[in-house]
Amino acid sequence: MPASQKSDWSAQKSAEYYGLPRWGQGHFTADDTGCLCVRPLGEDGPSIRLADVLAEAEAEYGLRPPLTIRVQDLLRRRVEMLNEAFHRAIEEEGYAGHYRGVFPIKVNQLREVVEEILDAGRDYDFGLEAGSKPELLIALSQLDRKGDILVCNGYKDEAYIRAALLGIRLGREVILVIEQFSEVDAIIKVSREMGVEPKIGFRVKLSIAGEGKWATSSGDNAKFGLTSTEIVAAAKKLKRAKLGQCVKLVHFHIGSQVPNILTIKKAVREAARFYCEIRKMGFNLKYLDVGGGLGIDYDGSRTNFESSMNYSMPEYARDVVFNIKSVCEQADVPVPDIISESGRALVAPHSVLVVEAVDRIVKIPEVEKAKSGGKKQPLLADLQYILDNKDGHGALERFHDAQQKKDEAANLFSLGYLDLPTRAKADTMYWQICADIYAKLKQDGYIPEELENLGALLAEQYVCNFSVFQSLLDHWALDQLFPIAPLQRLNEEPTIEATLVDITCDSDGKVSEFVDLEDVRHSLRLHPLGKKPYYLGFFLVGAYQDIMGDLHNLFGRVNEIHVFLEDDEEDGFYIEETIKGFSTDEVLDFIQYKGADLTRAMKKQIDTATRADVVKPREGVRLLQLYTDMLKQKTYLSPASKPAKKAAKK
Numbered sequence: 341m342p343a344s345q346k347s348d349w350s351a352q353k354s355a356e357y358y359g360l361p362r363w364g365q366g367h368f369t370a371d372d373t374g375c376l377c378v379r380p381l382g383e384d385g386p387s388i389r390l391a392d393v394l395a396e397a398e399a400e401y402g403l404r405p406p407l408t409i410r411v412q413d414l415l416r417r418r419v420e421m422l423n424e425a426f427h428r429a430i431e432e433e434g435y436a437g438h439y440r441g442v443f444p445i446k447v448n449q450l451r452e453v454v455e456e457i458l459d460a461g462r463d464y465d466f467g468l469e470a471g472s473k474p475e476l477l478i479a480l481s482q483l484d485r486k487g488d489i490l491v492c493n494g495y496k497d498e499a500y501i502r503a504a505l506l507g508i509r510l511g512r513e514v515i516l517v518i519e520q521f522s523e524v525d526a527i528i529k530v531s532r533e534m535g536v537e538p539k540i541g542f543r544v545k546l547s548i549a550g551e552g553k554w555a556t557s558s559g560d561n562a563k564f565g566l567t568s569t570e571i572v573a574a575a576k577k578l579k580r581a582k583l584g585q586c587v588k589l590v591h592f593h594i595g596s597q598v599p600n601i602l603t604i605k606k607a608v609r610e611a612a613r614f615y616c617e618i619r620k621m622g623f624n625l626k627y628l629d630v631g632g633g634l635g636i637d638y639d640g641s642r643t644n645f646e647s648s649m650n651y652s653m654p655e656y657a658r659d660v661v662f663n664i665k666s667v668c669e670q671a672d673v674p675v676p677d678i679i680s681e682s683g684r685a686l687v688a689p690h691s692v693l694v695v696e697a698v699d700r701i702v703k704i705p706e707v708e709k710a711k712s713g714g715k716k717q718p719l720l721a722d723l724q725y726i727l728d729n730k731d732g733h734g735a736l737e738r739f740h741d742a743q744q745k746k747d748e749a750a751n752l753f754s755l756g757y758l759d760l761p762t763r764a765k766a767d768t769m770y771w772q773i774c775a776d777i778y779a780k781l782k783q784d785g786y787i788p789e790e791l792e793n794l795g796a797l798l799a800e801q802y803v804c805n806f807s808v809f810q811s812l813l814d815h816w817a818l819d820q821l822f823p824i825a826p827l828q829r830l831n832e833e834p835t836i837e838a839t840l841v842d843i844t845c846d847s848d849g850k851v852s853e854f855v856d857l858e859d860v861r862h863s864l865r866l867h868p869l870g871k872k873p874y875y876l877g878f879f880l881v882g883a884y885q886d887i888m889g890d891l892h893n894l895f896g897r898v899n900e901i902h903v904f905l906e907d908d909e910e911d912g913f914y915i916e917e918t919i920k921g922f923s924t925d926e927v928l929d930f931i932q933y934k935g936a937d938l939t940r941a942m943k944k945q946i947d948t949a950t951r952a953d954v955v956k957p958r959e960g961v962r963l964l965q966l967y968t969d970m971l972k973q974k975t976y977l978s979p980a981s982k983p984a985k986k987a988a989k990k
């Protein structure tokens with residue numbers, strides 16, 4: 341490929357190509373030096389170069405990618421934005437109730453994340469949502485003010501209910517949301533035993549099905565929620581048990597990342613109808629909880645495509661407030677306080693995963709050109725003709741001819757009529773022809789359907805030092821798209837069409853679909869790898885990915901740093917917290933291998949070899965040391981160039 345002309349390329353062009361202005365929403369920009377910057381407070385706020393953060397993480401703490409960078413001020417900003425959006429909507433609509441948001445812990449359970457959200461949400465009386473006993477124990481410990489809201493969802497046993505009532509005894513607004521009919525009896529029983537009045541919500545199974553990848557959270561087949569029949573029965577049962585006054589809340593959740601605002605409006609209206617009707621049955625409901633679902637525009641297209649959303653956060657807040665108000669007015673029922681459980685929208689933007697591209701896999705090897713002259717093998721001569729005869733035939737015809745010759749080469753090779761070097765030449769020429777055809781088609785601006793795949797086939801693969809299964813699970817499991825961009829060299833034109841592969845031994849460990857304004861891209865233009873490390877950022881990964889990642893191939897957790905804005909520092913930030921990725925012995929411990937046992941087993945083998953004089957004693961000691969050193973090292977690849985003295989920093 342031709343060298344890029346630096347003069348007519350700019351960091352702004354890169355920003356445009358990688359979609360920064362669209363999905364970054366003012367939080368991610370490129371500067372004139374070609375570095376990608378984060379602006380935690382938005383467009384007009386201070387900016388931090390991610391490359392500077394990486395440099396400090398390595399220099400001060402010895403932490404290299406794969407590395408998660410948490411931008412704590414951006415997390416705070418999102419909490420403020422959500423609360424402000426609802427407060428503004430309430431004011432604009434003249435809504436008589438309040439907004440009380442809660443953060444669903446399952447979306448990111450990390451202590452520093454939960455603490456930051458609660459701290460930023462203090463002035464807004466922001467609470468928590470728990471979906472399991474461990475999450476409930478986290479929430480109880482973190483909410484320490486009278487009236488703090490804690491919404492309890494998920495499947496509940498008696499122990500779960502007991503812990504929730506403990507919170508009520510301490511003055512928290514803990515609401516047990518009934519998801520299964522059987523929970524009614526359990527709540528009645530436990531509250532009698534403890535002598536504590538519960539606060540109860542009903543999760544309703546709405547008829548409207550969600551939309552997007554998580555659509556099965558609602559509708560008739562959802563595994564959560566009460567049908568209208570069950571709600572009527574549960575209400576009666578609670579009344580008979582003299583707990584009618586404890587019913588406080590109606591809840592729904594139609595699934596995460598709802599791409600279409602129409603779905604949300606319809607769901608809100610249906611749930612508001614439940615609220616009104618249950619009130620009319622004589623229950624003094626206080627809250628309507630609209631669940632999660634508020635999306636993130638991962639591709640920045642502002643469409644109802646799965647990885648996008650066709651609305652904004654303020655629009656969401658306005659539609660929730662307006663529709664509840666209008667349904668309540670119609671039914672002549674006082675409006676509820678509104679609770680929402682937005683998780684993804686709060687935490688996705690604050691976290692960036694940085695990985696290093698360490699190698700590339702190319703289709704057309706950079707080997708010496710086949711020498712011309714001499715007697716050419718007929719098949720190679722045919723391929724050479726197709727390669728040289730650029731204008732004679734149409735693209736499709738050239739492609740078909742080349743395909744035929746490539747198949748012939750494979751057949752002749754299998755039958756023993758073609759040697760390996762000739763087969764290799766044939767393959768290389770085939771890919772050269774394909775590249776040639778594709779370049780020409782792109783120039784002409786029209787690509788026949790049969791050849792649409794060619795670009796993806798020709799793309800190089802950049803090998804990145806990370807595991808999709810650990811750090812990007814939703815991409816593998818659900819094809820969810822995350823925006824990706826280099827952190828440096830943005831003022832150079834990216835010239836290489838590439839896809840990404842990880843270092844797991846799994847062919848699914850790859851990223852071959854990328855965000856685009858329309859549909860998806862099947863390759864991403866990147867820079868040629870050079871002497872300096874080449875870092876790629878995966879953006880908007882702060883929701884769900886951390887905890888759902890798994891130990892495939894035993895790579896485990898990556899390094900992590902938490903960054904704060906700091907005016908007094910020259911580069912505008914400081915690293916407050918670091919969390920080391922798993923070492924090999926930590927990962928092995930999960931599957932019941934103890935480092936000491938493994939070392940003993942190795943020592944036995946080495947002793948045997950020494951006794952048999954296969955290994956000299958001194959070498960035996962060195963071999964054992966090599967093994968035990970590795971147990972302490974990181975699971976991911978470490979750079980070959982760095983001598984051991986640097987890595988030893990503790």
Ligand SMILES: *Cc1c(COP(=O)(O)O)cnc(C)c1O
Pocket residue numbers: 444446447471493593595596597631632633634681682683684685883
């Ligand atoms: C997962 C979940 C949420 C969070 O949804 P987001 O789309 O991430 O905001 C909220 N409520 C319930 C009940 C959930 O299960």
